[in-house]
Amino acid sequence: MASFKQGSGKRVAVVGGGVIGCLTALYLHRLGAKPIILEKGNAGRESSWAGAGILCPIHPWLYPDSFTHLVDTSLSMFPEMNAMLEEQSGLKTEWQSCGLMIPMFADDRIHHREDALAWSERFGWKVEELDSRQTCEFESTMSSQVEGSLLWPEVGQVRNPRLLAAVKQALANAQVPIREQAEVIAVGKNGMGDVSSVELAGGETIEVDAVLLAAGSWSGEFARQIGLELPVEPVKGQVVLLKDEPGKVKHIIKHDDVYLVPRIDGHILVGASMERVGFQPGTTESVVNNLLEATYRITPGLKDAEVIEQWMGFRPGSPDGMPYLGPVDGHPGLFVATGHYRNGVALAPGTADIMSRWILGEAPSIDLSDFRVNRPVVSLDKVGFPAGA
Numbered sequence: 443m444a445s446f447k448q449g450s451g452k453r454v455a456v457v458g459g460g461v462i463g464c465l466t467a468l469y470l471h472r473l474g475a476k477p478i479i480l481e482k483g484n485a486g487r488e489s490s491w492a493g494a495g496i497l498c499p500i501h502p503w504l505y506p507d508s509f510t511h512l513v514d515t516s517l518s519m520f521p522e523m524n525a526m527l528e529e530q531s532g533l534k535t536e537w538q539s540c541g542l543m544i545p546m547f548a549d550d551r552i553h554h555r556e557d558a559l560a561w562s563e564r565f566g567w568k569v570e571e572l573d574s575r576q577t578c579e580f581e582s583t584m585s586s587q588v589e590g591s592l593l594w595p596e597v598g599q600v601r602n603p604r605l606l607a608a609v610k611q612a613l614a615n616a617q618v619p620i621r622e623q624a625e626v627i628a629v630g631k632n633g634m635g636d637v638s639s640v641e642l643a644g645g646e647t648i649e650v651d652a653v654l655l656a657a658g659s660w661s662g663e664f665a666r667q668i669g670l671e672l673p674v675e676p677v678k679g680q681v682v683l684l685k686d687e688p689g690k691v692k693h694i695i696k697h698d699d700v701y702l703v704p705r706i707d708g709h710i711l712v713g714a715s716m717e718r719v720g721f722q723p724g725t726t727e728s729v730v731n732n733l734l735e736a737t738y739r740i741t742p743g744l745k746d747a748e749v750i751e752q753w754m755g756f757r758p759g760s761p762d763g764m765p766y767l768g769p770v771d772g773h774p775g776l777f778v779a780t781g782h783y784r785n786g787v788a789l790a791p792g793t794a795d796i797m798s799r800w801i802l803g804e805a806p807s808i809d810l811s812d813f814r815v816n817r818p819v820v821s822l823d824k825v826g827f828p829a830g831a
């Protein structure tokens with residue numbers, strides 16, 4: 443890949459310095475292009491920093507098959523991406539395969555078993571069914587009320603802030619410019635109607651050959667400013683961080699109202715609310731208490747875990763839960779990679795690989811029509827937007 447120089451010199455403005463923008467810029471650089479990342483705040487501090495880093499969609503069986511194909515494509519690129527990042531940055535991302543468990547209780551709100559098993563078999567995801575005793579042996583903090591569980595032993599996770607630190611360091615070492623506090627407010631075109639510049643708040647204009655819109659939750663707003671309809675909206679997620687002995691929780695545990703993601707050093711990330719409240723910042727006591735109550739109900743063995751802190755992030759939501767990827771009709775040179783909603787980290791290497799090549803003229807090798815920018819707005823129950831406040 444490193445010798446692939448199709449993009450020699452093409453100047454690409456990447457609007458947004460989250461995992462999608464930063465990683466795509468790094469891949470553009472590898473292909474010989476000249477990306478510049480323009481970030482209105484600090485790069486890698488929004489959703490990409492806040493998320494849980496689970497490398498499997500929450501309930502993937504609820505999405506169209508094309509989504510699983512995209513997920514599988516992206517996950518297959520993790521080993522290469524991680525090795526490249528760790529080598530180029532000298533930092534560890536804490537990418538690991540820890541497995542994901544869905545415990546089952548008599549009063550569950552969501553019943554997954556049949557759909558989950560059928561989806562796993564169809565797409566070749568290894569899954570095991572455990573009875574109550576085995577579940578408690580695998581996870582010692584689990585409630586004895588558990589009736590059994592499904593376990594995907596190969597599901598992985600990555601620690602978001604470390605992933606972002608590695609991507610940013612790799613960009614810095616490759617001398618890819620990241621301009622922070624640089625809000626893009628407009629996209630300029632030349633006499634032929636091709637994208638030719640971006641304008642920053644403050645008046646500076648930067649000449650480019652292409653623009654990638656990767657502005658996360660702000661992408662819908664930004665698109666409207668340039669006359670484009672893109673139904674991307676923030677979906678707020680609150681998270682609580684616990685600390686216990688390393689290894690006390692072994693797998694990612696996902697249940698109706700909560701998931702637990704155990705980090706290597708004993709931190710356990712408890713997530714996450716789904717709130718359609720616009721860009722309302724801050725955490726709320728009631729949501730944090732709900733997350734903790736759900737945790738203690740499912741895994742009472744964590745009652746003594748220390749509560750360290752809480753935070754929130756804005757997921758770039760889309761009505762059908764799926765990202766928007768590709769060029770924009772009527773705007774030659776403008777590309778979009780956004781709306782990754784609950785799955786932007788899992789989809790990051792696939793997105794970066796596909797989009798970097800696409801921007802440089804290489805059509806994707808998998809069918810991405812379900813992710814096209816001008817697709818009809820279809821609201822998908824359970825994976826699309828939650829009900830408003």
Ligand SMILES: Cc1cc2nc3c(=O)[nH]c(=O)nc-3n(C[C@H](O)[C@H](O)[C@H](O)COP(=O)(O)OP(=O)(O)OC[C@H]3O[C@@H](n4cnc5c(N)ncnc54)[C@H](O)[C@@H]3O)c2cc1C
Pocket residue numbers: 457458459460461462463480481482483484485486487488489490491492493494495496497498624625626627656657658659660661664678679680681713714754755756757758779780781782783784785786787788789
């Ligand atoms: C609580 C929570 C849990 C999650 N859990 C998971 C998970 O387990 N697995 C998973 O795969 N995903 C998860 N996600 C989702 C994932 O984090 C996102 O899909 C992903 O980070 C989106 O990346 P992004 O780069 O598109 O957006 P962001 O990280 O939000 O980055 C967008 C950037 O664009 C910048 N920007 C916006 N407008 C402009 C402008 N006009 N000019 C310049 N810059 C601009 C913003 O400041 C921001 O830094 C979770 C998210 C949250 C909040």
